[in-house]
Amino acid sequence: MITLTVNGQAHQVDVDPDTPLLYVLRNDLELNAAKFGCGLGQCGACTVLLDDKPVFSCLVPVAALGARKVRTLEGLPKTLPAAFEAEQAAQCGYCIAGMIVRAQALLERNPRPTEKEMRTHMAPNLCRCGTHMRILRAVRRAAEAMGGGVREEARIGAEEK
Amino acid sequence: MSTPRNALGRRAFLANALVVTFASSRHALAQDQDKKLPQSLARTPELDAWIRVGADGTITVFTGKAELGQGIRTALTQVAAHELAVSPGQIDLVTADTARTPDEGVTAGSHSMQDSGTAILNAAANVRALLAEAASWQFAIAPSRIEMRDGAAHAPDGRQIGYGDLAASLSLEVEVKLDMPRRHGGKPVIGQNLPRLDIPAKVSGGEAYVQDMRLPGMLHARVVRGPSDGTRVKAADIAAVGKMPGVVKIVRDGAFMAVVADQEWRAVKALNRVQAGGWERPSPPIPAADLRETIHRLPAQDVPIFDYPGPAPPADARSIRVRYSRPHLMHGSIGPSCAMALWENDGMTVWTHSQGVYPLRKALAELLKLDLEKVRCIHVEGSGCYGHNGADDVAADAALAARAVPGSPVRLQWMREQEHGWEPLGSAMVVEMAAELDGNKVASWRHDVWSNTHSTRPRTAGGLLAGGEVDPPFVPPRPGPIPMPEGGGGRNGNPIYALPNAHGVFHFVEQMPVRVSALRGLGAQMNVFAIESFMDELAFATDNDPVAFRLAWLKDERAREVVQRAADRFDWRRRGAGGGGSGTGFAFARYKNLASYCAVAMEVRVDGDSGEIHVPRVVAAVDSGEAVNPDGIRNQIEGGIVQSLSWTTREAVAFDKTHRTSFDWSGYPILRFPSVPGRIDVEVIDRPKQPFLGAGEAAQGPASAALANAVAHALGMRLRDMPLSPERVKAALRPAPVATKQAAG
Numbered sequence: 001m002i003t004l005t006v007n008g009q010a011h012q013v014d015v016d017p018d019t020p021l022l023y024v025l026r027n028d029l030e031l032n033a034a035k036f037g038c039g040l041g042q043c044g045a046c047t048v049l050l051d052d053k054p055v056f057s058c059l060v061p062v063a064a065l066g067a068r069k070v071r072t073l074e075g076l077p078k079t080l081p082a083a084f085e086a087e088q089a090a091q092c093g094y095c096i097a098g099m100i101v102r103a104q105a106l107l108e109r110n111p112r113p114t115e116k117e118m119r120t121h122m123a124p125n126l127c128r129c130g131t132h133m134r135i136l137r138a139v140r141r142a143a144e145a146m147g148g149g150v151r152e153e154a155r156i157g158a159e160e161k
Numbered sequence: 162m163s164t165p166r167n168a169l170g171r172r173a174f175l176a177n178a179l180v181v182t183f184a185s186s187r188h189a190l191a192q193d194q195d196k197k198l199p200q201s202l203a204r205t206p207e208l209d210a211w212i213r214v215g216a217d218g219t220i221t222v223f224t225g226k227a228e229l230g231q232g233i234r235t236a237l238t239q240v241a242a243h244e245l246a247v248s249p250g251q252i253d254l255v256t257a258d259t260a261r262t263p264d265e266g267v268t269a270g271s272h273s274m275q276d277s278g279t280a281i282l283n284a285a286a287n288v289r290a291l292l293a294e295a296a297s298w299q300f301a302i303a304p305s306r307i308e309m310r311d312g313a314a315h316a317p318d319g320r321q322i323g324y325g326d327l328a329a330s331l332s333l334e335v336e337v338k339l340d341m342p343r344r345h346g347g348k349p350v351i352g353q354n355l356p357r358l359d360i361p362a363k364v365s366g367g368e369a370y371v372q373d374m375r376l377p378g379m380l381h382a383r384v385v386r387g388p389s390d391g392t393r394v395k396a397a398d399i400a401a402v403g404k405m406p407g408v409v410k411i412v413r414d415g416a417f418m419a420v421v422a423d424q425e426w427r428a429v430k431a432l433n434r435v436q437a438g439g440w441e442r443p444s445p446p447i448p449a450a451d452l453r454e455t456i457h458r459l460p461a462q463d464v465p466i467f468d469y470p471g472p473a474p475p476a477d478a479r480s481i482r483v484r485y486s487r488p489h490l491m492h493g494s495i496g497p498s499c500a501m502a503l504w505e506n507d508g509m510t511v512w513t514h515s516q517g518v519y520p521l522r523k524a525l526a527e528l529l530k531l532d533l534e535k536v537r538c539i540h541v542e543g544s545g546c547y548g549h550n551g552a553d554d555v556a557a558d559a560a561l562a563a564r565a566v567p568g569s570p571v572r573l574q575w576m577r578e579q580e581h582g583w584e585p586l587g588s589a590m591v592v593e594m595a596a597e598l599d600g601n602k603v604a605s606w607r608h609d610v611w612s613n614t615h616s617t618r619p620r621t622a623g624g625l626l627a628g629g630e631v632d633p634p635f636v637p638p639r640p641g642p643i644p645m646p647e648g649g650g651g652r653n654g655n656p657i658y659a660l661p662n663a664h665g666v667f668h669f670v671e672q673m674p675v676r677v678s679a680l681r682g683l684g685a686q687m688n689v690f691a692i693e694s695f696m697d698e699l700a701f702a703t704d705n706d707p708v709a710f711r712l713a714w715l716k717d718e719r720a721r722e723v724v725q726r727a728a729d730r731f732d733w734r735r736r737g738a739g740g741g742g743s744g745t746g747f748a749f750a751r752y753k754n755l756a757s758y759c760a761v762a763m764e765v766r767v768d769g770d771s772g773e774i775h776v777p778r779v780v781a782a783v784d785s786g787e788a789v790n791p792d793g794i795r796n797q798i799e800g801g802i803v804q805s806l807s808w809t810t811r812e813a814v815a816f817d818k819t820h821r822t823s824f825d826w827s828g829y830p831i832l833r834f835p836s837v838p839g840r841i842d843v844e845v846i847d848r849p850k851q852p853f854l855g856a857g858e859a860a861q862g863p864a865s866a867a868l869a870n871a872v873a874h875a876l877g878m879r880l881r882d883m884p885l886s887p888e889r890v891k892a893a894l895r896p897a898p899v900a901t902k903q904a905a906g
Contacts, residue, residue, distance in 0.1 A: 016406070019426040027381075027425055032373040033366030035544075037495050038577035039429075042826040045495055074366040081364040088356060088792055091800050092230025092545030093363030094372075094496040100364065122834040126826065128495050129230055129545045130803025132837040134796070 004065050006031070007075025017063035022046045024062045025072060033073035033097035037126070044125030047098035048072050054105040054124075073097040076104050083142035084135070091129030098125050103139045111148025118150050201225065201280035202337050205263035209333035211284035212241070214292070218312055218325030220245060220252050222281060225265025226273040227257040227516060227540040228359060231857050232793035233273045235357045239789050240278050243350035244285030244343065246309045247324070249358075257518045257540035267517035267618060269548070269679060270647065271756045271855025274789065278853045286341035288333060295327040310347050343850070352847065354792040359542070371514050371541035372499045376570035379501075380409055381425035382562040383432040384555070384573060385418040386626075389582035389821035390676040391444035394418075397435045405431050412565040415632025419562040421571060432576070446818040452674050453486045453589040453882075457611050461668035464642050466608065466651040471661025474604035478597035481702060485594065485691040487883040488813035490587040490680055491829055496544025498551030498584075499574035502563035508535045509563070513556040514543025520620045521553050525560055528622035528635065547804070549678035550584045551575055553619045557627040578824045583626060586814055587680025588613035590650065592691035601703035603714070606663035608692070612650030613673050614640035615683035642669040643683070647753055653685035653862060656692050657751050658714035675821065682861040685752060686805065689862025690869065693748035694881065697870045707747050707870065708733055717751070719784050719848075720758055724749050726844055727760035727782035742767045744875025748866035750859075757785040757859035761802065765871040769894055772887030774810055774872060776838040781863075786854040788847040794856045795843045801860030802841055807832035809865040811884050 001012045004021075006029060013028045020039075025031045025048070034057050037045030041056040048057045049071040057070075073081070080100045083089075090096045099122070106113060106121045113121065118139055127135065140150040198206065205211070205225075213221045222241040228234040234254055242249040255261055257268070265277055289309055296314030297304040299322055308315040313323045362369040387393045393416060402420065403411050407427030412419045420435065422428035448455045501512040509529055515521045518538035526536045538556070546552055559573035575583070595607040622628035623635035643649035651667035667684075700710035708728045715721050728734075728747065736745040744767070749760040764778040783798050811830055814823045823829035865883070873879040878893055 015424065016426060016430075019424075023424075023426045026373075027375075030375065031366060032368055032370075035370075035372065035496055036574065037497075038826060040577060040825055040827075042577075043495055072366070073364075084364045085356065085360055088360060088796060090230070090357070090360050090363050091232075091796060092495075092542070093360065093369065094230075094494075094544035096363050097366060116835075119834040119837075124833075126495055126831060126833065128493050128547070128804070128831065130800035130807070130832075131796070132803055132832075132834060133799050133841050136834070136837075 002062055004062060004070060006070040007072060013062070015062060018061050020058050021048070021060040021062050021065065021070065022057040025057060031072050031074050035094055035097060037095070044098045044102060045095050047101045047125060049101060049105055052105060052108060054102045073100055076101065079145050080104055080138070080142045083138040083145060087134050087138040087141060089131060089134035089138040091131050095125060095127045099127070099135050103142065107139070107143055107146055107148065111143055111146050112151060113143070114151045198337070198339065199276065199279045199283065201263060201265050201276045202283060206336040208284055208287055208335055208337055210263050211281060212288045213333065214288065214324050214328035216325045216329050218323045220247060220324070221255060222252055223255045223262040224277045224281065225257055225263040225519070226277040227268040227518070228542050229268060229516065230542070230545045231797060232357050232790065233268070234359055235355055236274060236789045236793055237277060237281055238358060239350045239353065239355050240281050241285050244282055245289055246344055246347055247312045249350060249355055251312055259518050259522045260537045264519040267520060269516050271752060271857045271859065274853035274855055275756070278789065283339070283341065284337055286343055287337050289344065290341050291331055291333070292324055292327045295331045296322055351787065351789050352849070353790070355790055357793070369542060370496065371501060371512050371543050372496055372574060374501050374512060374541065374572065376501065376503070379570045379572055380421050380423065380566060381428040382419050382421045382559065382571050382573040383428045383576065384558040384579070385420065385432060385435050386579060386583060387440035387820070388578065388824060391447070392440050392442045392820050394436055395439045395441055397438035399435070402431050402434050405434065410565050412562050414561060415630055415634060417561060417627050417630035419558060419573065421562055421566055429576070442819045447816045448674055450816055451488055451813065452816065453488055453591055455674055456589050456613060456670050457591040459670045459672050461611060461670045462642070464651065464667040464669050466645060466648065466665035466667050467655035467663070469660060469663040471605070471663065474597040474662065475599055478599050478604050479702070480595065480597050481698065482593070482595040483695065483698065483881060484591065485687070485694060485881045486591045487589060487687050487690070489589045489675065489677070490808055490812055491581065491814055491823065492547045492550040492584055492680055493829065493831060494544040494546055494550050494580060497575040497577055497580040498555040499543060499572070500556040500559035501570055501572050502556070502559035503570040504563045504567050508537070509560050510537045510539065511556050511560055512539050512541045513552060514541060514546065515552045515556055516546065516549070517618065520618065521556055524553070524619040524622050524625055524628070525557060528557055528625060528628050528631070529560060529564065547681040548587070549616070549618050551580050554583065554626040557625040561627055581824050581829060582821055585617055585676045585678035588615060588650070588677040590684060590687040592687060594691055594695040596695070596699060598699065598703060601705065603660055603699060604662060606656065606660045608654050608656070608665035609668060610650055610654050610684065610688060611668040611670060612684055613670050613677045614642070615649035615652070615679055616643060617676070617678040640671060640673070642667060646755060648684065650684040652683045652753060653688040653750060655754060657717060657720060657754055658711070659716045660714060675816065682858040685750070685858065686808070686861040686865055689748070689750040690865045690883070693750065693863065693866030694869050694879070697746070697873065698879065711749060720749070720751060723758040723760045723782045723784050723846065726846060727762050727780055730782065730842060730844055731762035731780040733762060739874035740877055742769055742875050744871045744873070746867040746869065746871025746874055748863040748870060750862045752855070752859040757783055757854045757856040759783045759798065759859040759863050761860065761863040761867040763867040763871045765868065765875055767872060767875045767890060772890035774868070774885060774890065776806060776868070777840070779838050779841040781841070781860065782844045782846060783856060783859060784846040784848060785856040785859070786848050786851040788845050789853065791845040791847065794845050797856050798843045798860045799841050801858065802864040803832065803837055805861045805864035806838070806868060809868050809883055809885055811886055813884055
């Protein structure tokens, strides 16, 4: 039996110790949000928070969690999900849970990021439908709702090296 | 007025009365301009196949199309709610399910609004008329005095009867009639930005995808394959794998193999163990690392795309001839394909994110040697597919695995490497363009395009990967060119411009060095890239402004308006001079020349050191006919632009002699947040009462070409081979002889 704390609740699961956290969340705890995308830490669909850091849950063996607490989309405040809904920031939506979790980590740490910081922070997560513009709008909206805001830069995409 | 396809019996006289009543209505169903049943209704004309009204007033609407993340569930619900004069919340929409919904083929080609939207619009208008007719009996007043709203018929004196009570007195087992008037007046639902019905579950961890399904007693499976098509795993110690913890079954049939386990991770570990034995390629070697030259050289069948007449050009006409190309592209779904299958009572049920549940059922029935009625395919959303990805193949894999464990549902998901390695790719393509200029007028135009097929969608067992692996194997169907006007490799090869003496030929290459099929837009992205790049090259050669040059050859008024609106919104007239790494580009197409119109204007900055192309600003205008959900259209166009920028700036599937080497996201990088545009503005031009035009694939071509045109404007030289990668940009910027100079006539 392995014990882990997810969204404030302690759980005991009977799985092989090398089982990635993602599989435990989805199959044992029946939490849908974190998704299998690549199993390689390349796409971010499986993103969850370990304490306050975003991690690829597909790469974390459940036995390696130790005392770190897991937060998934299901356990987060509704500010970001509401902003994603308001901006209609999804097409297929398969990547969206991971996007929201990663954005949550950013706004908890810095509710006033610059546009560039936001884009850099979100870089590990892939979206194939091309919903990026709406996702960024949703994060901006949530930042404002949390009392912060994303600071515009003069010309995004235009900066020279 | 058209005659009903069969008599309406006791209602015939009243139906005629209704026709008279509504004949004075301002808006006949514009969707039925050609006076014949739209395709989906011709195939399934019975009203109750589309709409049922329960005694409690609940309304169930059925569509053979599937939600792919394109928002079709919401848009179709709006269409039904609008015509039935109810709120969207009163509609329960059932999507593609071979046991419940009409057969509408495949959800593809931007056809869903045209096919299913039009069908449901007509069916709903019919049902509303029948309900009004039933109410007129009950109220004993003329139907014209009855107001249908909020799920009830209202008489002027305040009496009302709910749809449920009205429905109890009539049968919807009748055939749909054309020319039923559209609802007018009242609260509109069409044209509203109704929030997408599927999004709440997707932002809250709800059960939203086939990947999220959990059935009692469910087992997990993985299919065993080599790294990509044409390969196979070497013999492994299967007995040892069978003894691994949790392994329930190893399913083998010929070369097909799947491992079934009690826990998902244990299935993955069993798969890894089998694969550790290595792989081999029994098929002929892959001819090149980049297959576009191979496709260009292979024997081809010549299929005419179009011939526009015109006088022969003068002898002194200037001639311009250039070549454009794209590599093989990947769908690249973020979630690997997945299916759930259950074998019980001699029947197979498959929950699938296939785009075509009916064709899939037929292929599975053949694979499993079952009667069609013994196979049910139910669509459940998956990760976005953008065409024919692994969805159908994984459904077959799951079905074969499930048949080995009767009574236990089996969930089978591909691994990332399997999706990258086995999904059918979008074909590499080559286009040669030639034109002759008489002064600054185009005097001739020639379009030659080379490509493999753009559809190997399964309709038989041989079209499924597993079909080629079982013993005896099923033979894959022979690919063929898709006829115009839709076209495959020839799609959008016919320019929308009124050019004289213009001709196009699709050189269909049957032999497939690697597995290919339908990718969003089929050949349209390449053909529009070529045509719209070439238009710019001709504008440059004749010293014309690119937008003005297009307008000079564009006769279609709606096309002109889309071009004009995009140019105005972008403030094209005040664009910079270009050069020094800064440029602006414009492109336009009407998808298939029969669906949505889309124009894209784009601003780029090219970093000469890194070769990276930055896109600070994009403006698009789109006309998709009557806009059911403008924000949904905007979402599709925005997404199409971003995806197309990813294709055009960095994507190319790579091979070595033995396999596809783009086996994960490190080997097939796509656009990430730091590289997406600064801003995208999309203007949706609404055309009330005009037919719905699909928008899902409209942006791919124009966005690619606008980028290439902007880069040419920024660099003073043109890149004609996709992707416009940092390597190609840097190579072009190096001194001659590497650079390709802009065609200057």
